Amino acid sequence: MNGKRYDVVIVGAGIAGSLVARELARRGKSVLILEAGPETPPTNRETYLENFYLAAAKTPESPYPPLEGSRPSAEPAPRATVADTFGSNVEPGWPEKVQSDPDAFIYDPVKSYLLQKGPHPFASTYERVAGGTTWHWLGTSLRFLDNDFKMRSVYGVERDWPWGVDELLPYYNAAESSIGVAADAATQERELGEIGLRYAPPGYQYPMQPILTSLVDEAVTGGIGGATGFVGFEGLGVEVTPTPQGRNSQPYANRRVCAGNTNCIPICPIQAKYDATVTLSEAKQAGAELLSQAVATRVVVGENGAVAGIEYLRWQRDGSGTIERTPGTAVGTLYVLAAHAIETPKLLLMSRRDDQGALGHGVANSSDQVGRNLMDHPLYLSWALFDDKAWGYRGPLSTAGVESLRDGAFRSQRAAWRVEIGNEGWNFSIGDPWTTVGDFVLGTNASQLNPDTRTLFGDALVAKLNDVFPRQWRMGFLVEQTPEPGNRVTLSTDLPGGAAFTDGLGLPRPVIHYDLSDYTKLGFVYAEIFARDVYRRMGLRCYTQNPKEIVGRGGALVANPTWFPLAPEWRQVFASLPPELKAPEVTNLPAAADGIPEGFQYFGAGHVVGTTVIGSDRASSVLDPAQRSWDHPNLFMVGSGNFPTITTANPTLTLAAMALMAADQIAKQLG
C-alpha cells in the first residue's frame, strides 16, 4: 500500500486481529489491518440498530451489512447467515441431490453464501465488518478447563493441545481485562475448581463484579442447585453458576452499564456488551492503520518460503450500486491472518499456485490440514413451561449456566456439554413472541400452547399471553464436537460448476462438508436425559420438538437438514430409564414411544472453530505451538480456527487470550 512496508500486516479487524494490532502498535510497531467489510464509526451503531428494528427476521446478522435479501453472488463481502438456512431454501429430495449432483447443495446457492454439501449443514455464522462477529456475540467469557487441553492423553479421544492451561493463564487475565469481564473468581473457583477451572495468581479478581442473575436463574437454582444423581453423571453434582460475561456491571472502559435490553444477540443497543470496535479503536489510537473494504485475495509467498505480501481488492459502490474494485498489495515483515475460521482457510486455499510443489495445496498447507477439523458446538435446545412465572424475556439473554458437568470420566465415551440457561423465554426455541401470538390470533397451534386451536381476543388474549410468556424457559446444551478431517472448508472453484458460485468480487465461495460423530451425537442423548430429569425434579412440562421434517421450498415438507436419527444401539439407553424419565410430561413424546426419541435436532452456536489448528507435529497441524505457520516463518494466524478441540466453553475469551499470546511472540520475533 503506497509502497509502505509495515512491521505487521493483519487480515481481519475482529477481536483477534484488533487485539494483536493494539498490542503491537502500543509497542511502537507499524501495523496495517485489512478489513473486508465496512468500517464502523460509533455513530453507526444507530444505523445497525435501526436495521435490526426493521428486519422481519431478527437473525443474529440482521443489523449488519449486507442485509437480508442480498445475493452472495452480488456482494463484495458476503458471509454465512442464519437466514441462509431457512426451510424455504431447502429443496425436496435434497439428501439424494447433494450426493448425486456435485453442484447441488443443502441450501439454495442463490441465497446461501456457504455451499453446503452435507451430509448435515454447518449451522453457525459470522460477520464481515470491522469489529467482526463480536458485534453479535453473547458475551459469555468462560475459561477452558485443565483437561480440555489434553483430551487425547487423559481420555484417549480428540487431540491434545501443544501446551496446557498454565501457559494460557496470564493471557486469560489480560483478555478478561481487555474485554471487561464481570464475574466473581472465588465463586467460579469454588463451584468449578474441582473440574479443573484455574486462576493465577491466588486472589485473582475479575475486572468487574458479577452481573446480577435473573429470576429465571433463581428458579432453576431452587430446582436443581446442588442436586446429584443425574443419569450418566455419577459422582458429579449440579451447580447453577453465574456466567462470567463481557458486559458491564459498572461503568468500564468508558462504556455504559448493562440495561437488560435482552438483545446481546443480534446487537447491544448501548454497547454495554463488549465488541471488538472497542479494541480496534484502541489500536488506532496507538497508531495502527485500518484499510476497510479491502478483501484479501492472495497470500504471496516469495522464493525463500517467506510471505512477501498480501494482495487485496479495495471495493466501493458507485452511485448506481456497481462495485468498483482497486487492486493493491500490502507488504510487511510479519503477517497475521485473523479472518475467522472460514475466511482464513479460504484465503489460504485461494493462494494456491500450480498443482504441485510447496504451494500445491495452498499456502501454509504442507500438512493438507488447512480447512479441516471445522467445528461448532452443535446446540441442543430443550424447552418447558414453569408452573409459576419466572419472568423470562428480561435482562441479558443469559446470566447463568450449569458448568459443573463439563468434565468427567464419561468424556472417554461421549461428548460433554455446558448448559446455557436462557432468559428469553421461547424466543430462540420457537420464534416467540411471534409464534404464540400468531397461534392465539389465528387459532393455530405451532407453539403447542393452543391445542384447542382457539382464537382469543380482548381480556382473554391478554390473560393467556400473560399466563404463558413469563413461564417459558429453555436450556441450551453446547455439545463438544470432535475434530474430524472430513469436516472441512474447500473452494467453490474446485467444483464442476464452480465458476457459477463466486461472490461479487468474482472470488470463490466456501464449500462445506460437515457431519456429527457418534461421540458428539451421544452427547445429545445425555443432554436429553438430563433435561428430562430437570423437568421431573422441578415438575415442569416439556415442550421440546425435534422435527424430522420441516416446511421447505414452495411449502412442501422436506427432510430437516439439522435432524439426525437416534442410533439403534442407543435405544436401550432410553429403554432402561426409570418410568418417570419416560413420561410424556418430561419427554413431549407420545406414551407409546416409551420415552425413545426418533432423533434430535441441533442448532448452530455461532462458534466457528478449527480449520487452522495448532499442534506439536507439523504433519497433522497447520500452525506450530506459537501459532505460526509450520511452512512460512513470518506468517501467524489468530482466532478460534487455531483450536485443536472446541471443548465445552464458548470460544471468544480463549481466542482472545491466544491472540494476546501470539502478540507477545510476534513482538519477540520482530525484535
Place this chain on the structure above:
Amino acid sequence: MSETSSSPQRMEDFVQMSALLTGFAAGTIAPSLDPVDLKSTLFAAAEKGAGDAFDRLLDQYAQLAGGKPVSQMTPAERQSIGESLLGLDGQPSDPQTTATARSVMRLLYLGYWYPIDGSAGAETVVSDQAYVRGLAWRAMQSHAMGFSTWSYGYWASPPPPLTDFTGNPAPAPPADAAAEVPAGTAAASLPAEAAAASTLGQGKGGQSPADLVGGR
C-alpha cells in the same frame, strides 16, 4: 365509505376497535399526549395492506359499537362485537374483513403487517416504533427485545403489575391456566422467595411502562 381515511372519527374507530380486539386500553394504544403518533402509522399500514377490506372492517365496527367507547361497554358487548369482527359468532362473515381483523391484532401486538391472504414469509415491520411498542412485550410485562429503558439489575426483581402495562383492570386468569401442570409429577419446587416475590408487584429496578414514551 363515508369518511376520509384520516378523519378523526375514522381514527377513533380504529383505536377503539384495536382496544377491543387486543385487550389494551384505548389510552395505551393512543395516549392523549401522543408525540409518537403510532396510531397513524398503524392505521396507514392496515389501510395500505388491506385496502377496501380495512374500510369495510371499520364500517362494521362503527356500526356494531354505535359510538360507544370500549371502556363503557359491558364484557358481553365486547365479546359479541369481537366475535362478529373475527367471524367467531357462527354468522355468515366476510373472510377478507375477518382476516384483516386478525392482521390488525398482530399489527398492534408485534408491529408487523401480515398480508391478509396469509402468504408465508411476506410479513414486514411497519416501523421501528411499531416494533418496540408492540403490545406482546407489554402482555409479558417486559420490553421489546432491544428496547429497554429500565436500568441495571431490573431482571433480578419481578416487574410492575400487568395493569400498568395494559391500562386496563387485571383480566381474569385463563380458565385453563393450570391445565399444563401434568398430573402425577412432583410439585414445583420454586424457592419460596421467588413464588412470593411474583405477587409483590413493583420491583426495585422497574419503572412504569409509561416511561417508555419518548423513546430510547
